[in-house]
Amino acid sequence: LIDQIGLNQSIKVLNLGCGNAEFSEDMYDDGYKNIINIDIASNVIDQMKARNKSRKNMTFEVMDVRDMKFEDNSFDLIIDKSTIDALLCGENSYINVAKMLKETQRVLKDDGYYMIISYGKPENRVNHLERAHLDFEVSIYTIKKDFEDEKDLNKVHYVYLCKKRPNANDKSDKNFDF
Numbered sequence: 189l190i191d192q193i194g195l196n197q198s199i200k201v202l203n204l205g206c207g208n209a210e211f212s213e214d215m216y217d218d219g220y221k222n223i224i225n226i227d228i229a230s231n232v233i234d235q236m237k238a239r240n241k242s243r244k245n246m247t248f249e250v251m252d253v254r255d256m257k258f259e260d261n262s263f264d265l266i267i268d269k270s271t272i273d274a275l276l277c278g279e280n281s282y283i284n285v286a287k288m289l290k291e292t293q294r295v296l297k298d299d300g301y302y303m304i305i306s307y308g309k310p311e312n313r314v315n316h317l318e319r320a321h322l323d324f325e326v327s328i329y330t331i332k333k334d335f336e337d338e339k340d341l342n343k344v345h346y347v348y349l350c351k352k353r354p355n356a357n358d359k360s361d362k363n364f365d366f
Contacts, residue, residue, distance in 0.1 A: 199264035205271030254287035323356035
């Protein structure tokens with residue numbers, strides 16, 4: 189999908205809520221060398237730093253997705269592999285997701301892409317991406333998993349590809365009311 193939208197391997201990538209998944213490691217090994225991974229859990233970040241010390245230019249930082257310490261318009265691609273799902277399971281979920289999305293839009297470059305990989309169905313996710321303080325062009329893709337037995341038949345991932353429109357940060361500043 190990244191290749192289809194015309195992003196080359198020199199892009200600057202942010203992985204939100206990286207956890208201990210191998211996702212960014214696989215991207216790095218596929219040629220994407222400029223990847224920053226953040227997670228709120230310091231023990232996870234310590235584990236990932238140790239596991240990936242041979243992968244130069246891939247960094248790991250303890251950071252809250254609701255209050256990122258990056259400059260505006262810093263990243264070409266931001267990846268969210270179930271971070272939105274995790275936030276929606278907690279207290280004040282709608283407010284926390286609104287804050288994360290505001291921050292994500294802020295640090296994403298104009299015409300950059302925010303890619304969400306989620307179990308959440310469109311009827312439960314799109315409303316978060318279309319709030320008044322956001323300005324994304326949203327495309328939705330469905331990925332059906334190959335199944336090994338009957339109980340896996342309905343396992344589906346959704347990919348929400350959100351392209352940041354120019355001047356989206358101005359819209360956010362005017363309309364964010366949380």
